[in-house]
Amino acid sequence: MPDNSAGNNAMRNTVMKNFIGARAMPDLVYHSPKEMSDLMSLFDTHGTSARVVAGCTDFIPSIRTGRWCFDHEPNLIDITKMPVLNQIEKTDDVLKIGAGVSLTRILESPEVKVHCPVLAQAVEQMASLQVRNTATMGGNICMASPAADTVPPLLVSDAWVIIHDAQGEHRVLLTDFFTGPGRSVLTQGQVLTHICIPVKKSNEAAWFQKIGTRTAVIISVVSAAVQVSVTNGICETARIALGSVAPTSVRVAGAETFLEGKPLDEQVIKECARLAAQAISPISDLRSSKEYRKDVAQTLVKRSILACREVLK
Amino acid sequence: MKMPLTFVLNNQQTTLEIDARQTLLEVLRNQGGMTSVHRSCEEGECGACTVLLNEEPVNACLVLAASVQGASVMTSEGLVKNGKPHPLMKAFTDELGIQCGFCTPGMLMNAYALINRAGDNQLTDQIIRKTLEGNLCRCTGYVNIIKSVHTAQKAKLAGEWW
Numbered sequence: 001m002p003d004n005s006a007g008n009n010a011m012r013n014t015v016m017k018n019f020i021g022a023r024a025m026p027d028l029v030y031h032s033p034k035e036m037s038d039l040m041s042l043f044d045t046h047g048t049s050a051r052v053v054a055g056c057t058d059f060i061p062s063i064r065t066g067r068w069c070f071d072h073e074p075n076l077i078d079i080t081k082m083p084v085l086n087q088i089e090k091t092d093d094v095l096k097i098g099a100g101v102s103l104t105r106i107l108e109s110p111e112v113k114v115h116c117p118v119l120a121q122a123v124e125q126m127a128s129l130q131v132r133n134t135a136t137m138g139g140n141i142c143m144a145s146p147a148a149d150t151v152p153p154l155l156v157s158d159a160w161v162i163i164h165d166a167q168g169e170h171r172v173l174l175t176d177f178f179t180g181p182g183r184s185v186l187t188q189g190q191v192l193t194h195i196c197i198p199v200k201k202s203n204e205a206a207w208f209q210k211i212g213t214r215t216a217v218i219i220s221v222v223s224a225a226v227q228v229s230v231t232n233g234i235c236e237t238a239r240i241a242l243g244s245v246a247p248t249s250v251r252v253a254g255a256e257t258f259l260e261g262k263p264l265d266e267q268v269i270k271e272c273a274r275l276a277a278q279a280i281s282p283i284s285d286l287r288s289s290k291e292y293r294k295d296v297a298q299t300l301v302k303r304s305i306l307a308c309r310e311v312l313k
Numbered sequence: 314m315k316m317p318l319t320f321v322l323n324n325q326q327t328t329l330e331i332d333a334r335q336t337l338l339e340v341l342r343n344q345g346g347m348t349s350v351h352r353s354c355e356e357g358e359c360g361a362c363t364v365l366l367n368e369e370p371v372n373a374c375l376v377l378a379a380s381v382q383g384a385s386v387m388t389s390e391g392l393v394k395n396g397k398p399h400p401l402m403k404a405f406t407d408e409l410g411i412q413c414g415f416c417t418p419g420m421l422m423n424a425y426a427l428i429n430r431a432g433d434n435q436l437t438d439q440i441i442r443k444t445l446e447g448n449l450c451r452c453t454g455y456v457n458i459i460k461s462v463h464t465a466q467k468a469k470l471a472g473e474w475w
Contacts, residue, residue, distance in 0.1 A: 027334055056376065
């Protein structure tokens with residue numbers, strides 16, 4: 001998990017097109033701080049050569065494929081050995097997940113299952129057991145891939161992240177966190193420490209669906225998450241997020257406001273899904289064409305709202 | 314950067330001289346001599362390098378060796394006891410869960426962890442398929458592998474297990 005992708009001189013974003021095969025890892029120095037103060041002093045000592053990592057399940061392939069390379073020896077700071085970042089806590093109305101918690105622990109956590117089931121639903125469909133045992137949600141967010149599967153569920157849950165630097169802690173809404181593919185607001189000397197999620201209320205339901213070329217170990221072609229709150233059969237609030245259809249995961253505000261104040265009947269849901277697909281302009285790439293993505297986004301939004309309605313029955 | 318790495322490898326306290334940039338896969342094969350850990354995709358797609366890290370299956374190609382300091386690592390060499398194959402290995406050969414054998418060490422480690430986790434609960438085809446989804450096999454079509462896991466669990470419930 002790198003702490004930033006933009007503005008770091010130590011890293012050149014050299015993309016080697018048509019390169020197949022494994023590159024050597026660069027020479028590096030490995031640090032595993034235990035306390036936040038150790039981590040901050042590592043930032044001080046190593047300046048721009050400091051790189052924060054967690055599970056490394058995306059970091060290693062990024063180097064192997066040549067997506068990333070370093071001008072000089074990076075100082076890797078592994079945050080998974082920090083007890084303070086390895087906890088799932090529930091305080092009042094917020095579920096707080098440390099950036100070093102593995103995806104398997106999120107999936108198996110009873111708190112997550114009760115208070116943010118949509119996140120568990122997404123994590124279950126991610127990668128493989130072996131990768132989930134190593135990878136972290138903090139890493140998934142910081143890599144800022146538009147296809148990150150934990151992001152749409154977090155966006156519809158109104159999650160925020162806590163960023164720690166020399167000045168102390170900052171709170172950043174996840175909607176403001178991403179600035180582009182592989183880019184976020186994190187800068188040198190900052191580390192994402194926690195992900196905070198407001199707990200689900202009893203009249204709320206959320207659903208996540210993704211489509212890929214197979215069901216396991218696959219990057220999403222399109223992913224969708226929906227959260228609705230319903231009172232007396234009328235949708236009060238709606239949040240819809242889509243992954244892999246834009247430079248970052250996106251919320252589709254037009255479709256959300258359309259749904260609010262209306263009953264969740266077939267006609268309304270169909271129109272809402274149409275509006276969601278209309279609002280996005282995905283690209284064609286090796287995983288899928290833009291036409292297919294628009295089509296599938298519409299279907300996934302429709303299915304997710306229907307599933308939410310089913311949950312609330 | 315050269316550094317010493319002390320960890321438990323197949324129940325034996327081991328210290329190896331490693332380079333900080335090496336992955337666990339490279340260290341296990343090159344310095345550790347554990348050649349059952351197969352090097353294939355090196356990006357977490359195939360599962361051929363699956364080992365148990367603190368009893369949980371991980372892809373050795375995606376773990377920095379430096380990060381396993383003090384941990385316990387098990388490879389399929391560790392399943393063999395006094396030169397005798399493990400009941401799980403026997404189940405794979407009996408049920409023809411092996412053809413070319415390249416994916417087998419990874420399959421074994423993932424299946425071993427699964428059967429241990431399951432305890433007395435009967436595993437279903439669905440659970441086995443979901444658990445082994447990160448291990449690619451291009452020969453068997455998975456059917457015999459799933460049979461092998463069922464047979465191995467029966468062996469465990471019958472008390473032949475270590």
